[in-house]
Amino acid sequence: MNSVTLQRIVSIAKREWKRIISRRLYIFTMIVIPLFSLFFFLSLMNEGLPKEVPTAVVDADNSALSRRLSRQLDAFKQTDIVVHAKDFSEARKLMQQGKVYGIYYIPENFERDVLSFRQPHVSFYTSNSYIVAGSMLFRDMKTLSVLGSAAVGRELRLAKGETMEQAMIDLQPIVIDTHPLGNPQVNYAIYLCNVLLPGLLSVVIVMLTVYVLGSEVKEQRSREVLSMAGNDMFVLLTGKLLPYTLTFMLMATFYDVVLYRFMGFPCQSGLANMLLISYLFVMVSQALGVFLYAVAPIMSISLSFSAFITMLSFSISGFTFPVGEMPGWLQVCSNLFPLRHYFLLYANNGLNGYPFQYVWPSYVALLIFLALPIIMSFRLRNVYMNSVYKA
Numbered sequence: 364m365n366s367v368t369l370q371r372i373v374s375i376a377k378r379e380w381k382r383i384i385s386r387r388l389y390i391f392t393m394i395v396i397p398l399f400s401l402f403f404f405l406s407l408m409n410e411g412l413p414k415e416v417p418t419a420v421v422d423a424d425n426s427a428l429s430r431r432l433s434r435q436l437d438a439f440k441q442t443d444i445v446v447h448a449k450d451f452s453e454a455r456k457l458m459q460q461g462k463v464y465g466i467y468y469i470p471e472n473f474e475r476d477v478l479s480f481r482q483p484h485v486s487f488y489t490s491n492s493y494i495v496a497g498s499m500l501f502r503d504m505k506t507l508s509v510l511g512s513a514a515v516g517r518e519l520r521l522a523k524g525e526t527m528e529q530a531m532i533d534l535q536p537i538v539i540d541t542h543p544l545g546n547p548q549v550n551y552a553i554y555l556c557n558v559l560l561p562g563l564l565s566v567v568i569v570m571l572t573v574y575v576l577g578s579e580v581k582e583q584r585s586r587e588v589l590s591m592a593g594n595d596m597f598v599l600l601t602g603k604l605l606p607y608t609l610t611f612m613l614m615a616t617f618y619d620v621v622l623y624r625f626m627g628f629p630c631q632s633g634l635a636n637m638l639l640i641s642y643l644f645v646m647v648s649q650a651l652g653v654f655l656y657a658v659a660p661i662m663s664i665s666l667s668f669s670a671f672i673t674m675l676s677f678s679i680s681g682f683t684f685p686v687g688e689m690p691g692w693l694q695v696c697s698n699l700f701p702l703r704h705y706f707l708l709y710a711n712n713g714l715n716g717y718p719f720q721y722v723w724p725s726y727v728a729l730l731i732f733l734a735l736p737i738i739m740s741f742r743l744r745n746v747y748m749n750s751v752y753k754a
Contacts, residue, residue, distance in 0.1 A: 368598055375591055375602025379575075383606060392571050393607065397614045400563050401621065408552035415443035416496045419454040419463040422447060426474035432485075436467055436507050441499040458490055465489040465500035553628050557713070558682045558706050560618055561641065565648040565702060566673040568611055572652025573669050575603065576743075577662035585747040596740040599747075604649055611648075615641035631716025640708050647701045647732040657739035660746040676700040681707075704728045 383389040420433050437444040446463060448454035454466045468486040476483040487504035489497040579585040592599035619637050623630040630637055652669060659665040677683065679693065680703040686694050697703045704725040711717045711725075736743075
């Protein structure tokens with residue numbers, strides 16, 4: 364890189380810094396939103412798991428056995444029975460109003476059916492509008508129902524003269540001893556924050572990159588900045604995006620230091636390696652923003668398209684639903700999203716500590732994403748030279 368090229372990059376970067384300082388929107392987007400996201404999600408999940416989730420119980424039997432079942436459900440850490448509804452309609456209205464997230468329904472004649480060796484049916488309903496809370500309640504209610512059924516079965520076998528050992532062998536022939544690797548506390552903050560926060564930062568980076576590139580055309584200054592770059596798109600993109608790259612790298616550094624130093628989240632590969640992955644992910648997100656704007660150089664369309672792509676990446680990257688359980692074509696498509704490869708690097712390298720020879724394909728994939736601006740540079744230069752702004 365000769366001195367003229369370097370001088371042009373510095374000139375464009377200084378011009379961009381002046382634009383950033385003169386507009387509160389940039390400061391809010393680059394600093395306030397990432398910091399708010401960090402502290403919001405860490406405070407939301409400060410105990411690792413949602414606890415005391417409001418729940419309604421409909422006890423149509425109102426017997427000693429049904430009341431004991433309700434007390435046992437209330438004893439679970441994730442469940443807090445706040446309402447004993449008189450009927451299901453009342454409980455359903457509370458769920459629709461968002462006051463409870465689950466309903467546990469005990470039918471009439473529950474105790475009589477149990478004592479008469481019949482099979483009573485207990486029903487439970489959870490709201491999946493709130494995925495985490497609904498999943499926690501569903502697990503607690505299902506666990507209680509299974510344990511209650513096993514307790515009844517055990518008492519029946521003991522009454523028939525079986526020993527406790529014989530009864531337990533019939534009820535639970537295989538005992539499961541679970542040892543979660545990397546996250547033995549089963550802390551949801553570790554599972555979610557380490558990918559959710561970089562994913563949200565990526566959303567901001569992609570959309571801001573699209574806006575920054577489109578604003579030059581909107582303000583009819585695209586030819587001016589292209590002239591400053593000597594009609595070289597590499598110089599233009601490097602100088603224009605450099606202030607944002609440095610700022611977002613600073614935010615990524617703050618994220619990693621807070622998560623792995625102050626919060627003590629597991630990081631088997633070391634902080635320096637995670638910082639390298641985070642910096643690479645920041646640049647990849649910018650490259651994706653450049654690509655999306657070049658594909659659809661009308662700002663309103665490219666912003667909408669980038670929002671769709673980045674939000675879709677949360678669902679298809681694999682940290683909320685396993686990619687291996689998706690249809691085959693979705694498994695292939697998941698590799699087209701940078702967040703998928705960041706997730707694999709964190710899970711395999713950061714969380715589990717796999718050596719480089721097992722994770723290098725994800726590094727290569729992110730480096731390939733960095734080539735997107737090069738592929739679209741000719742089209743983007745034509746946009747800057749010839750386009751007229753369209754809202």
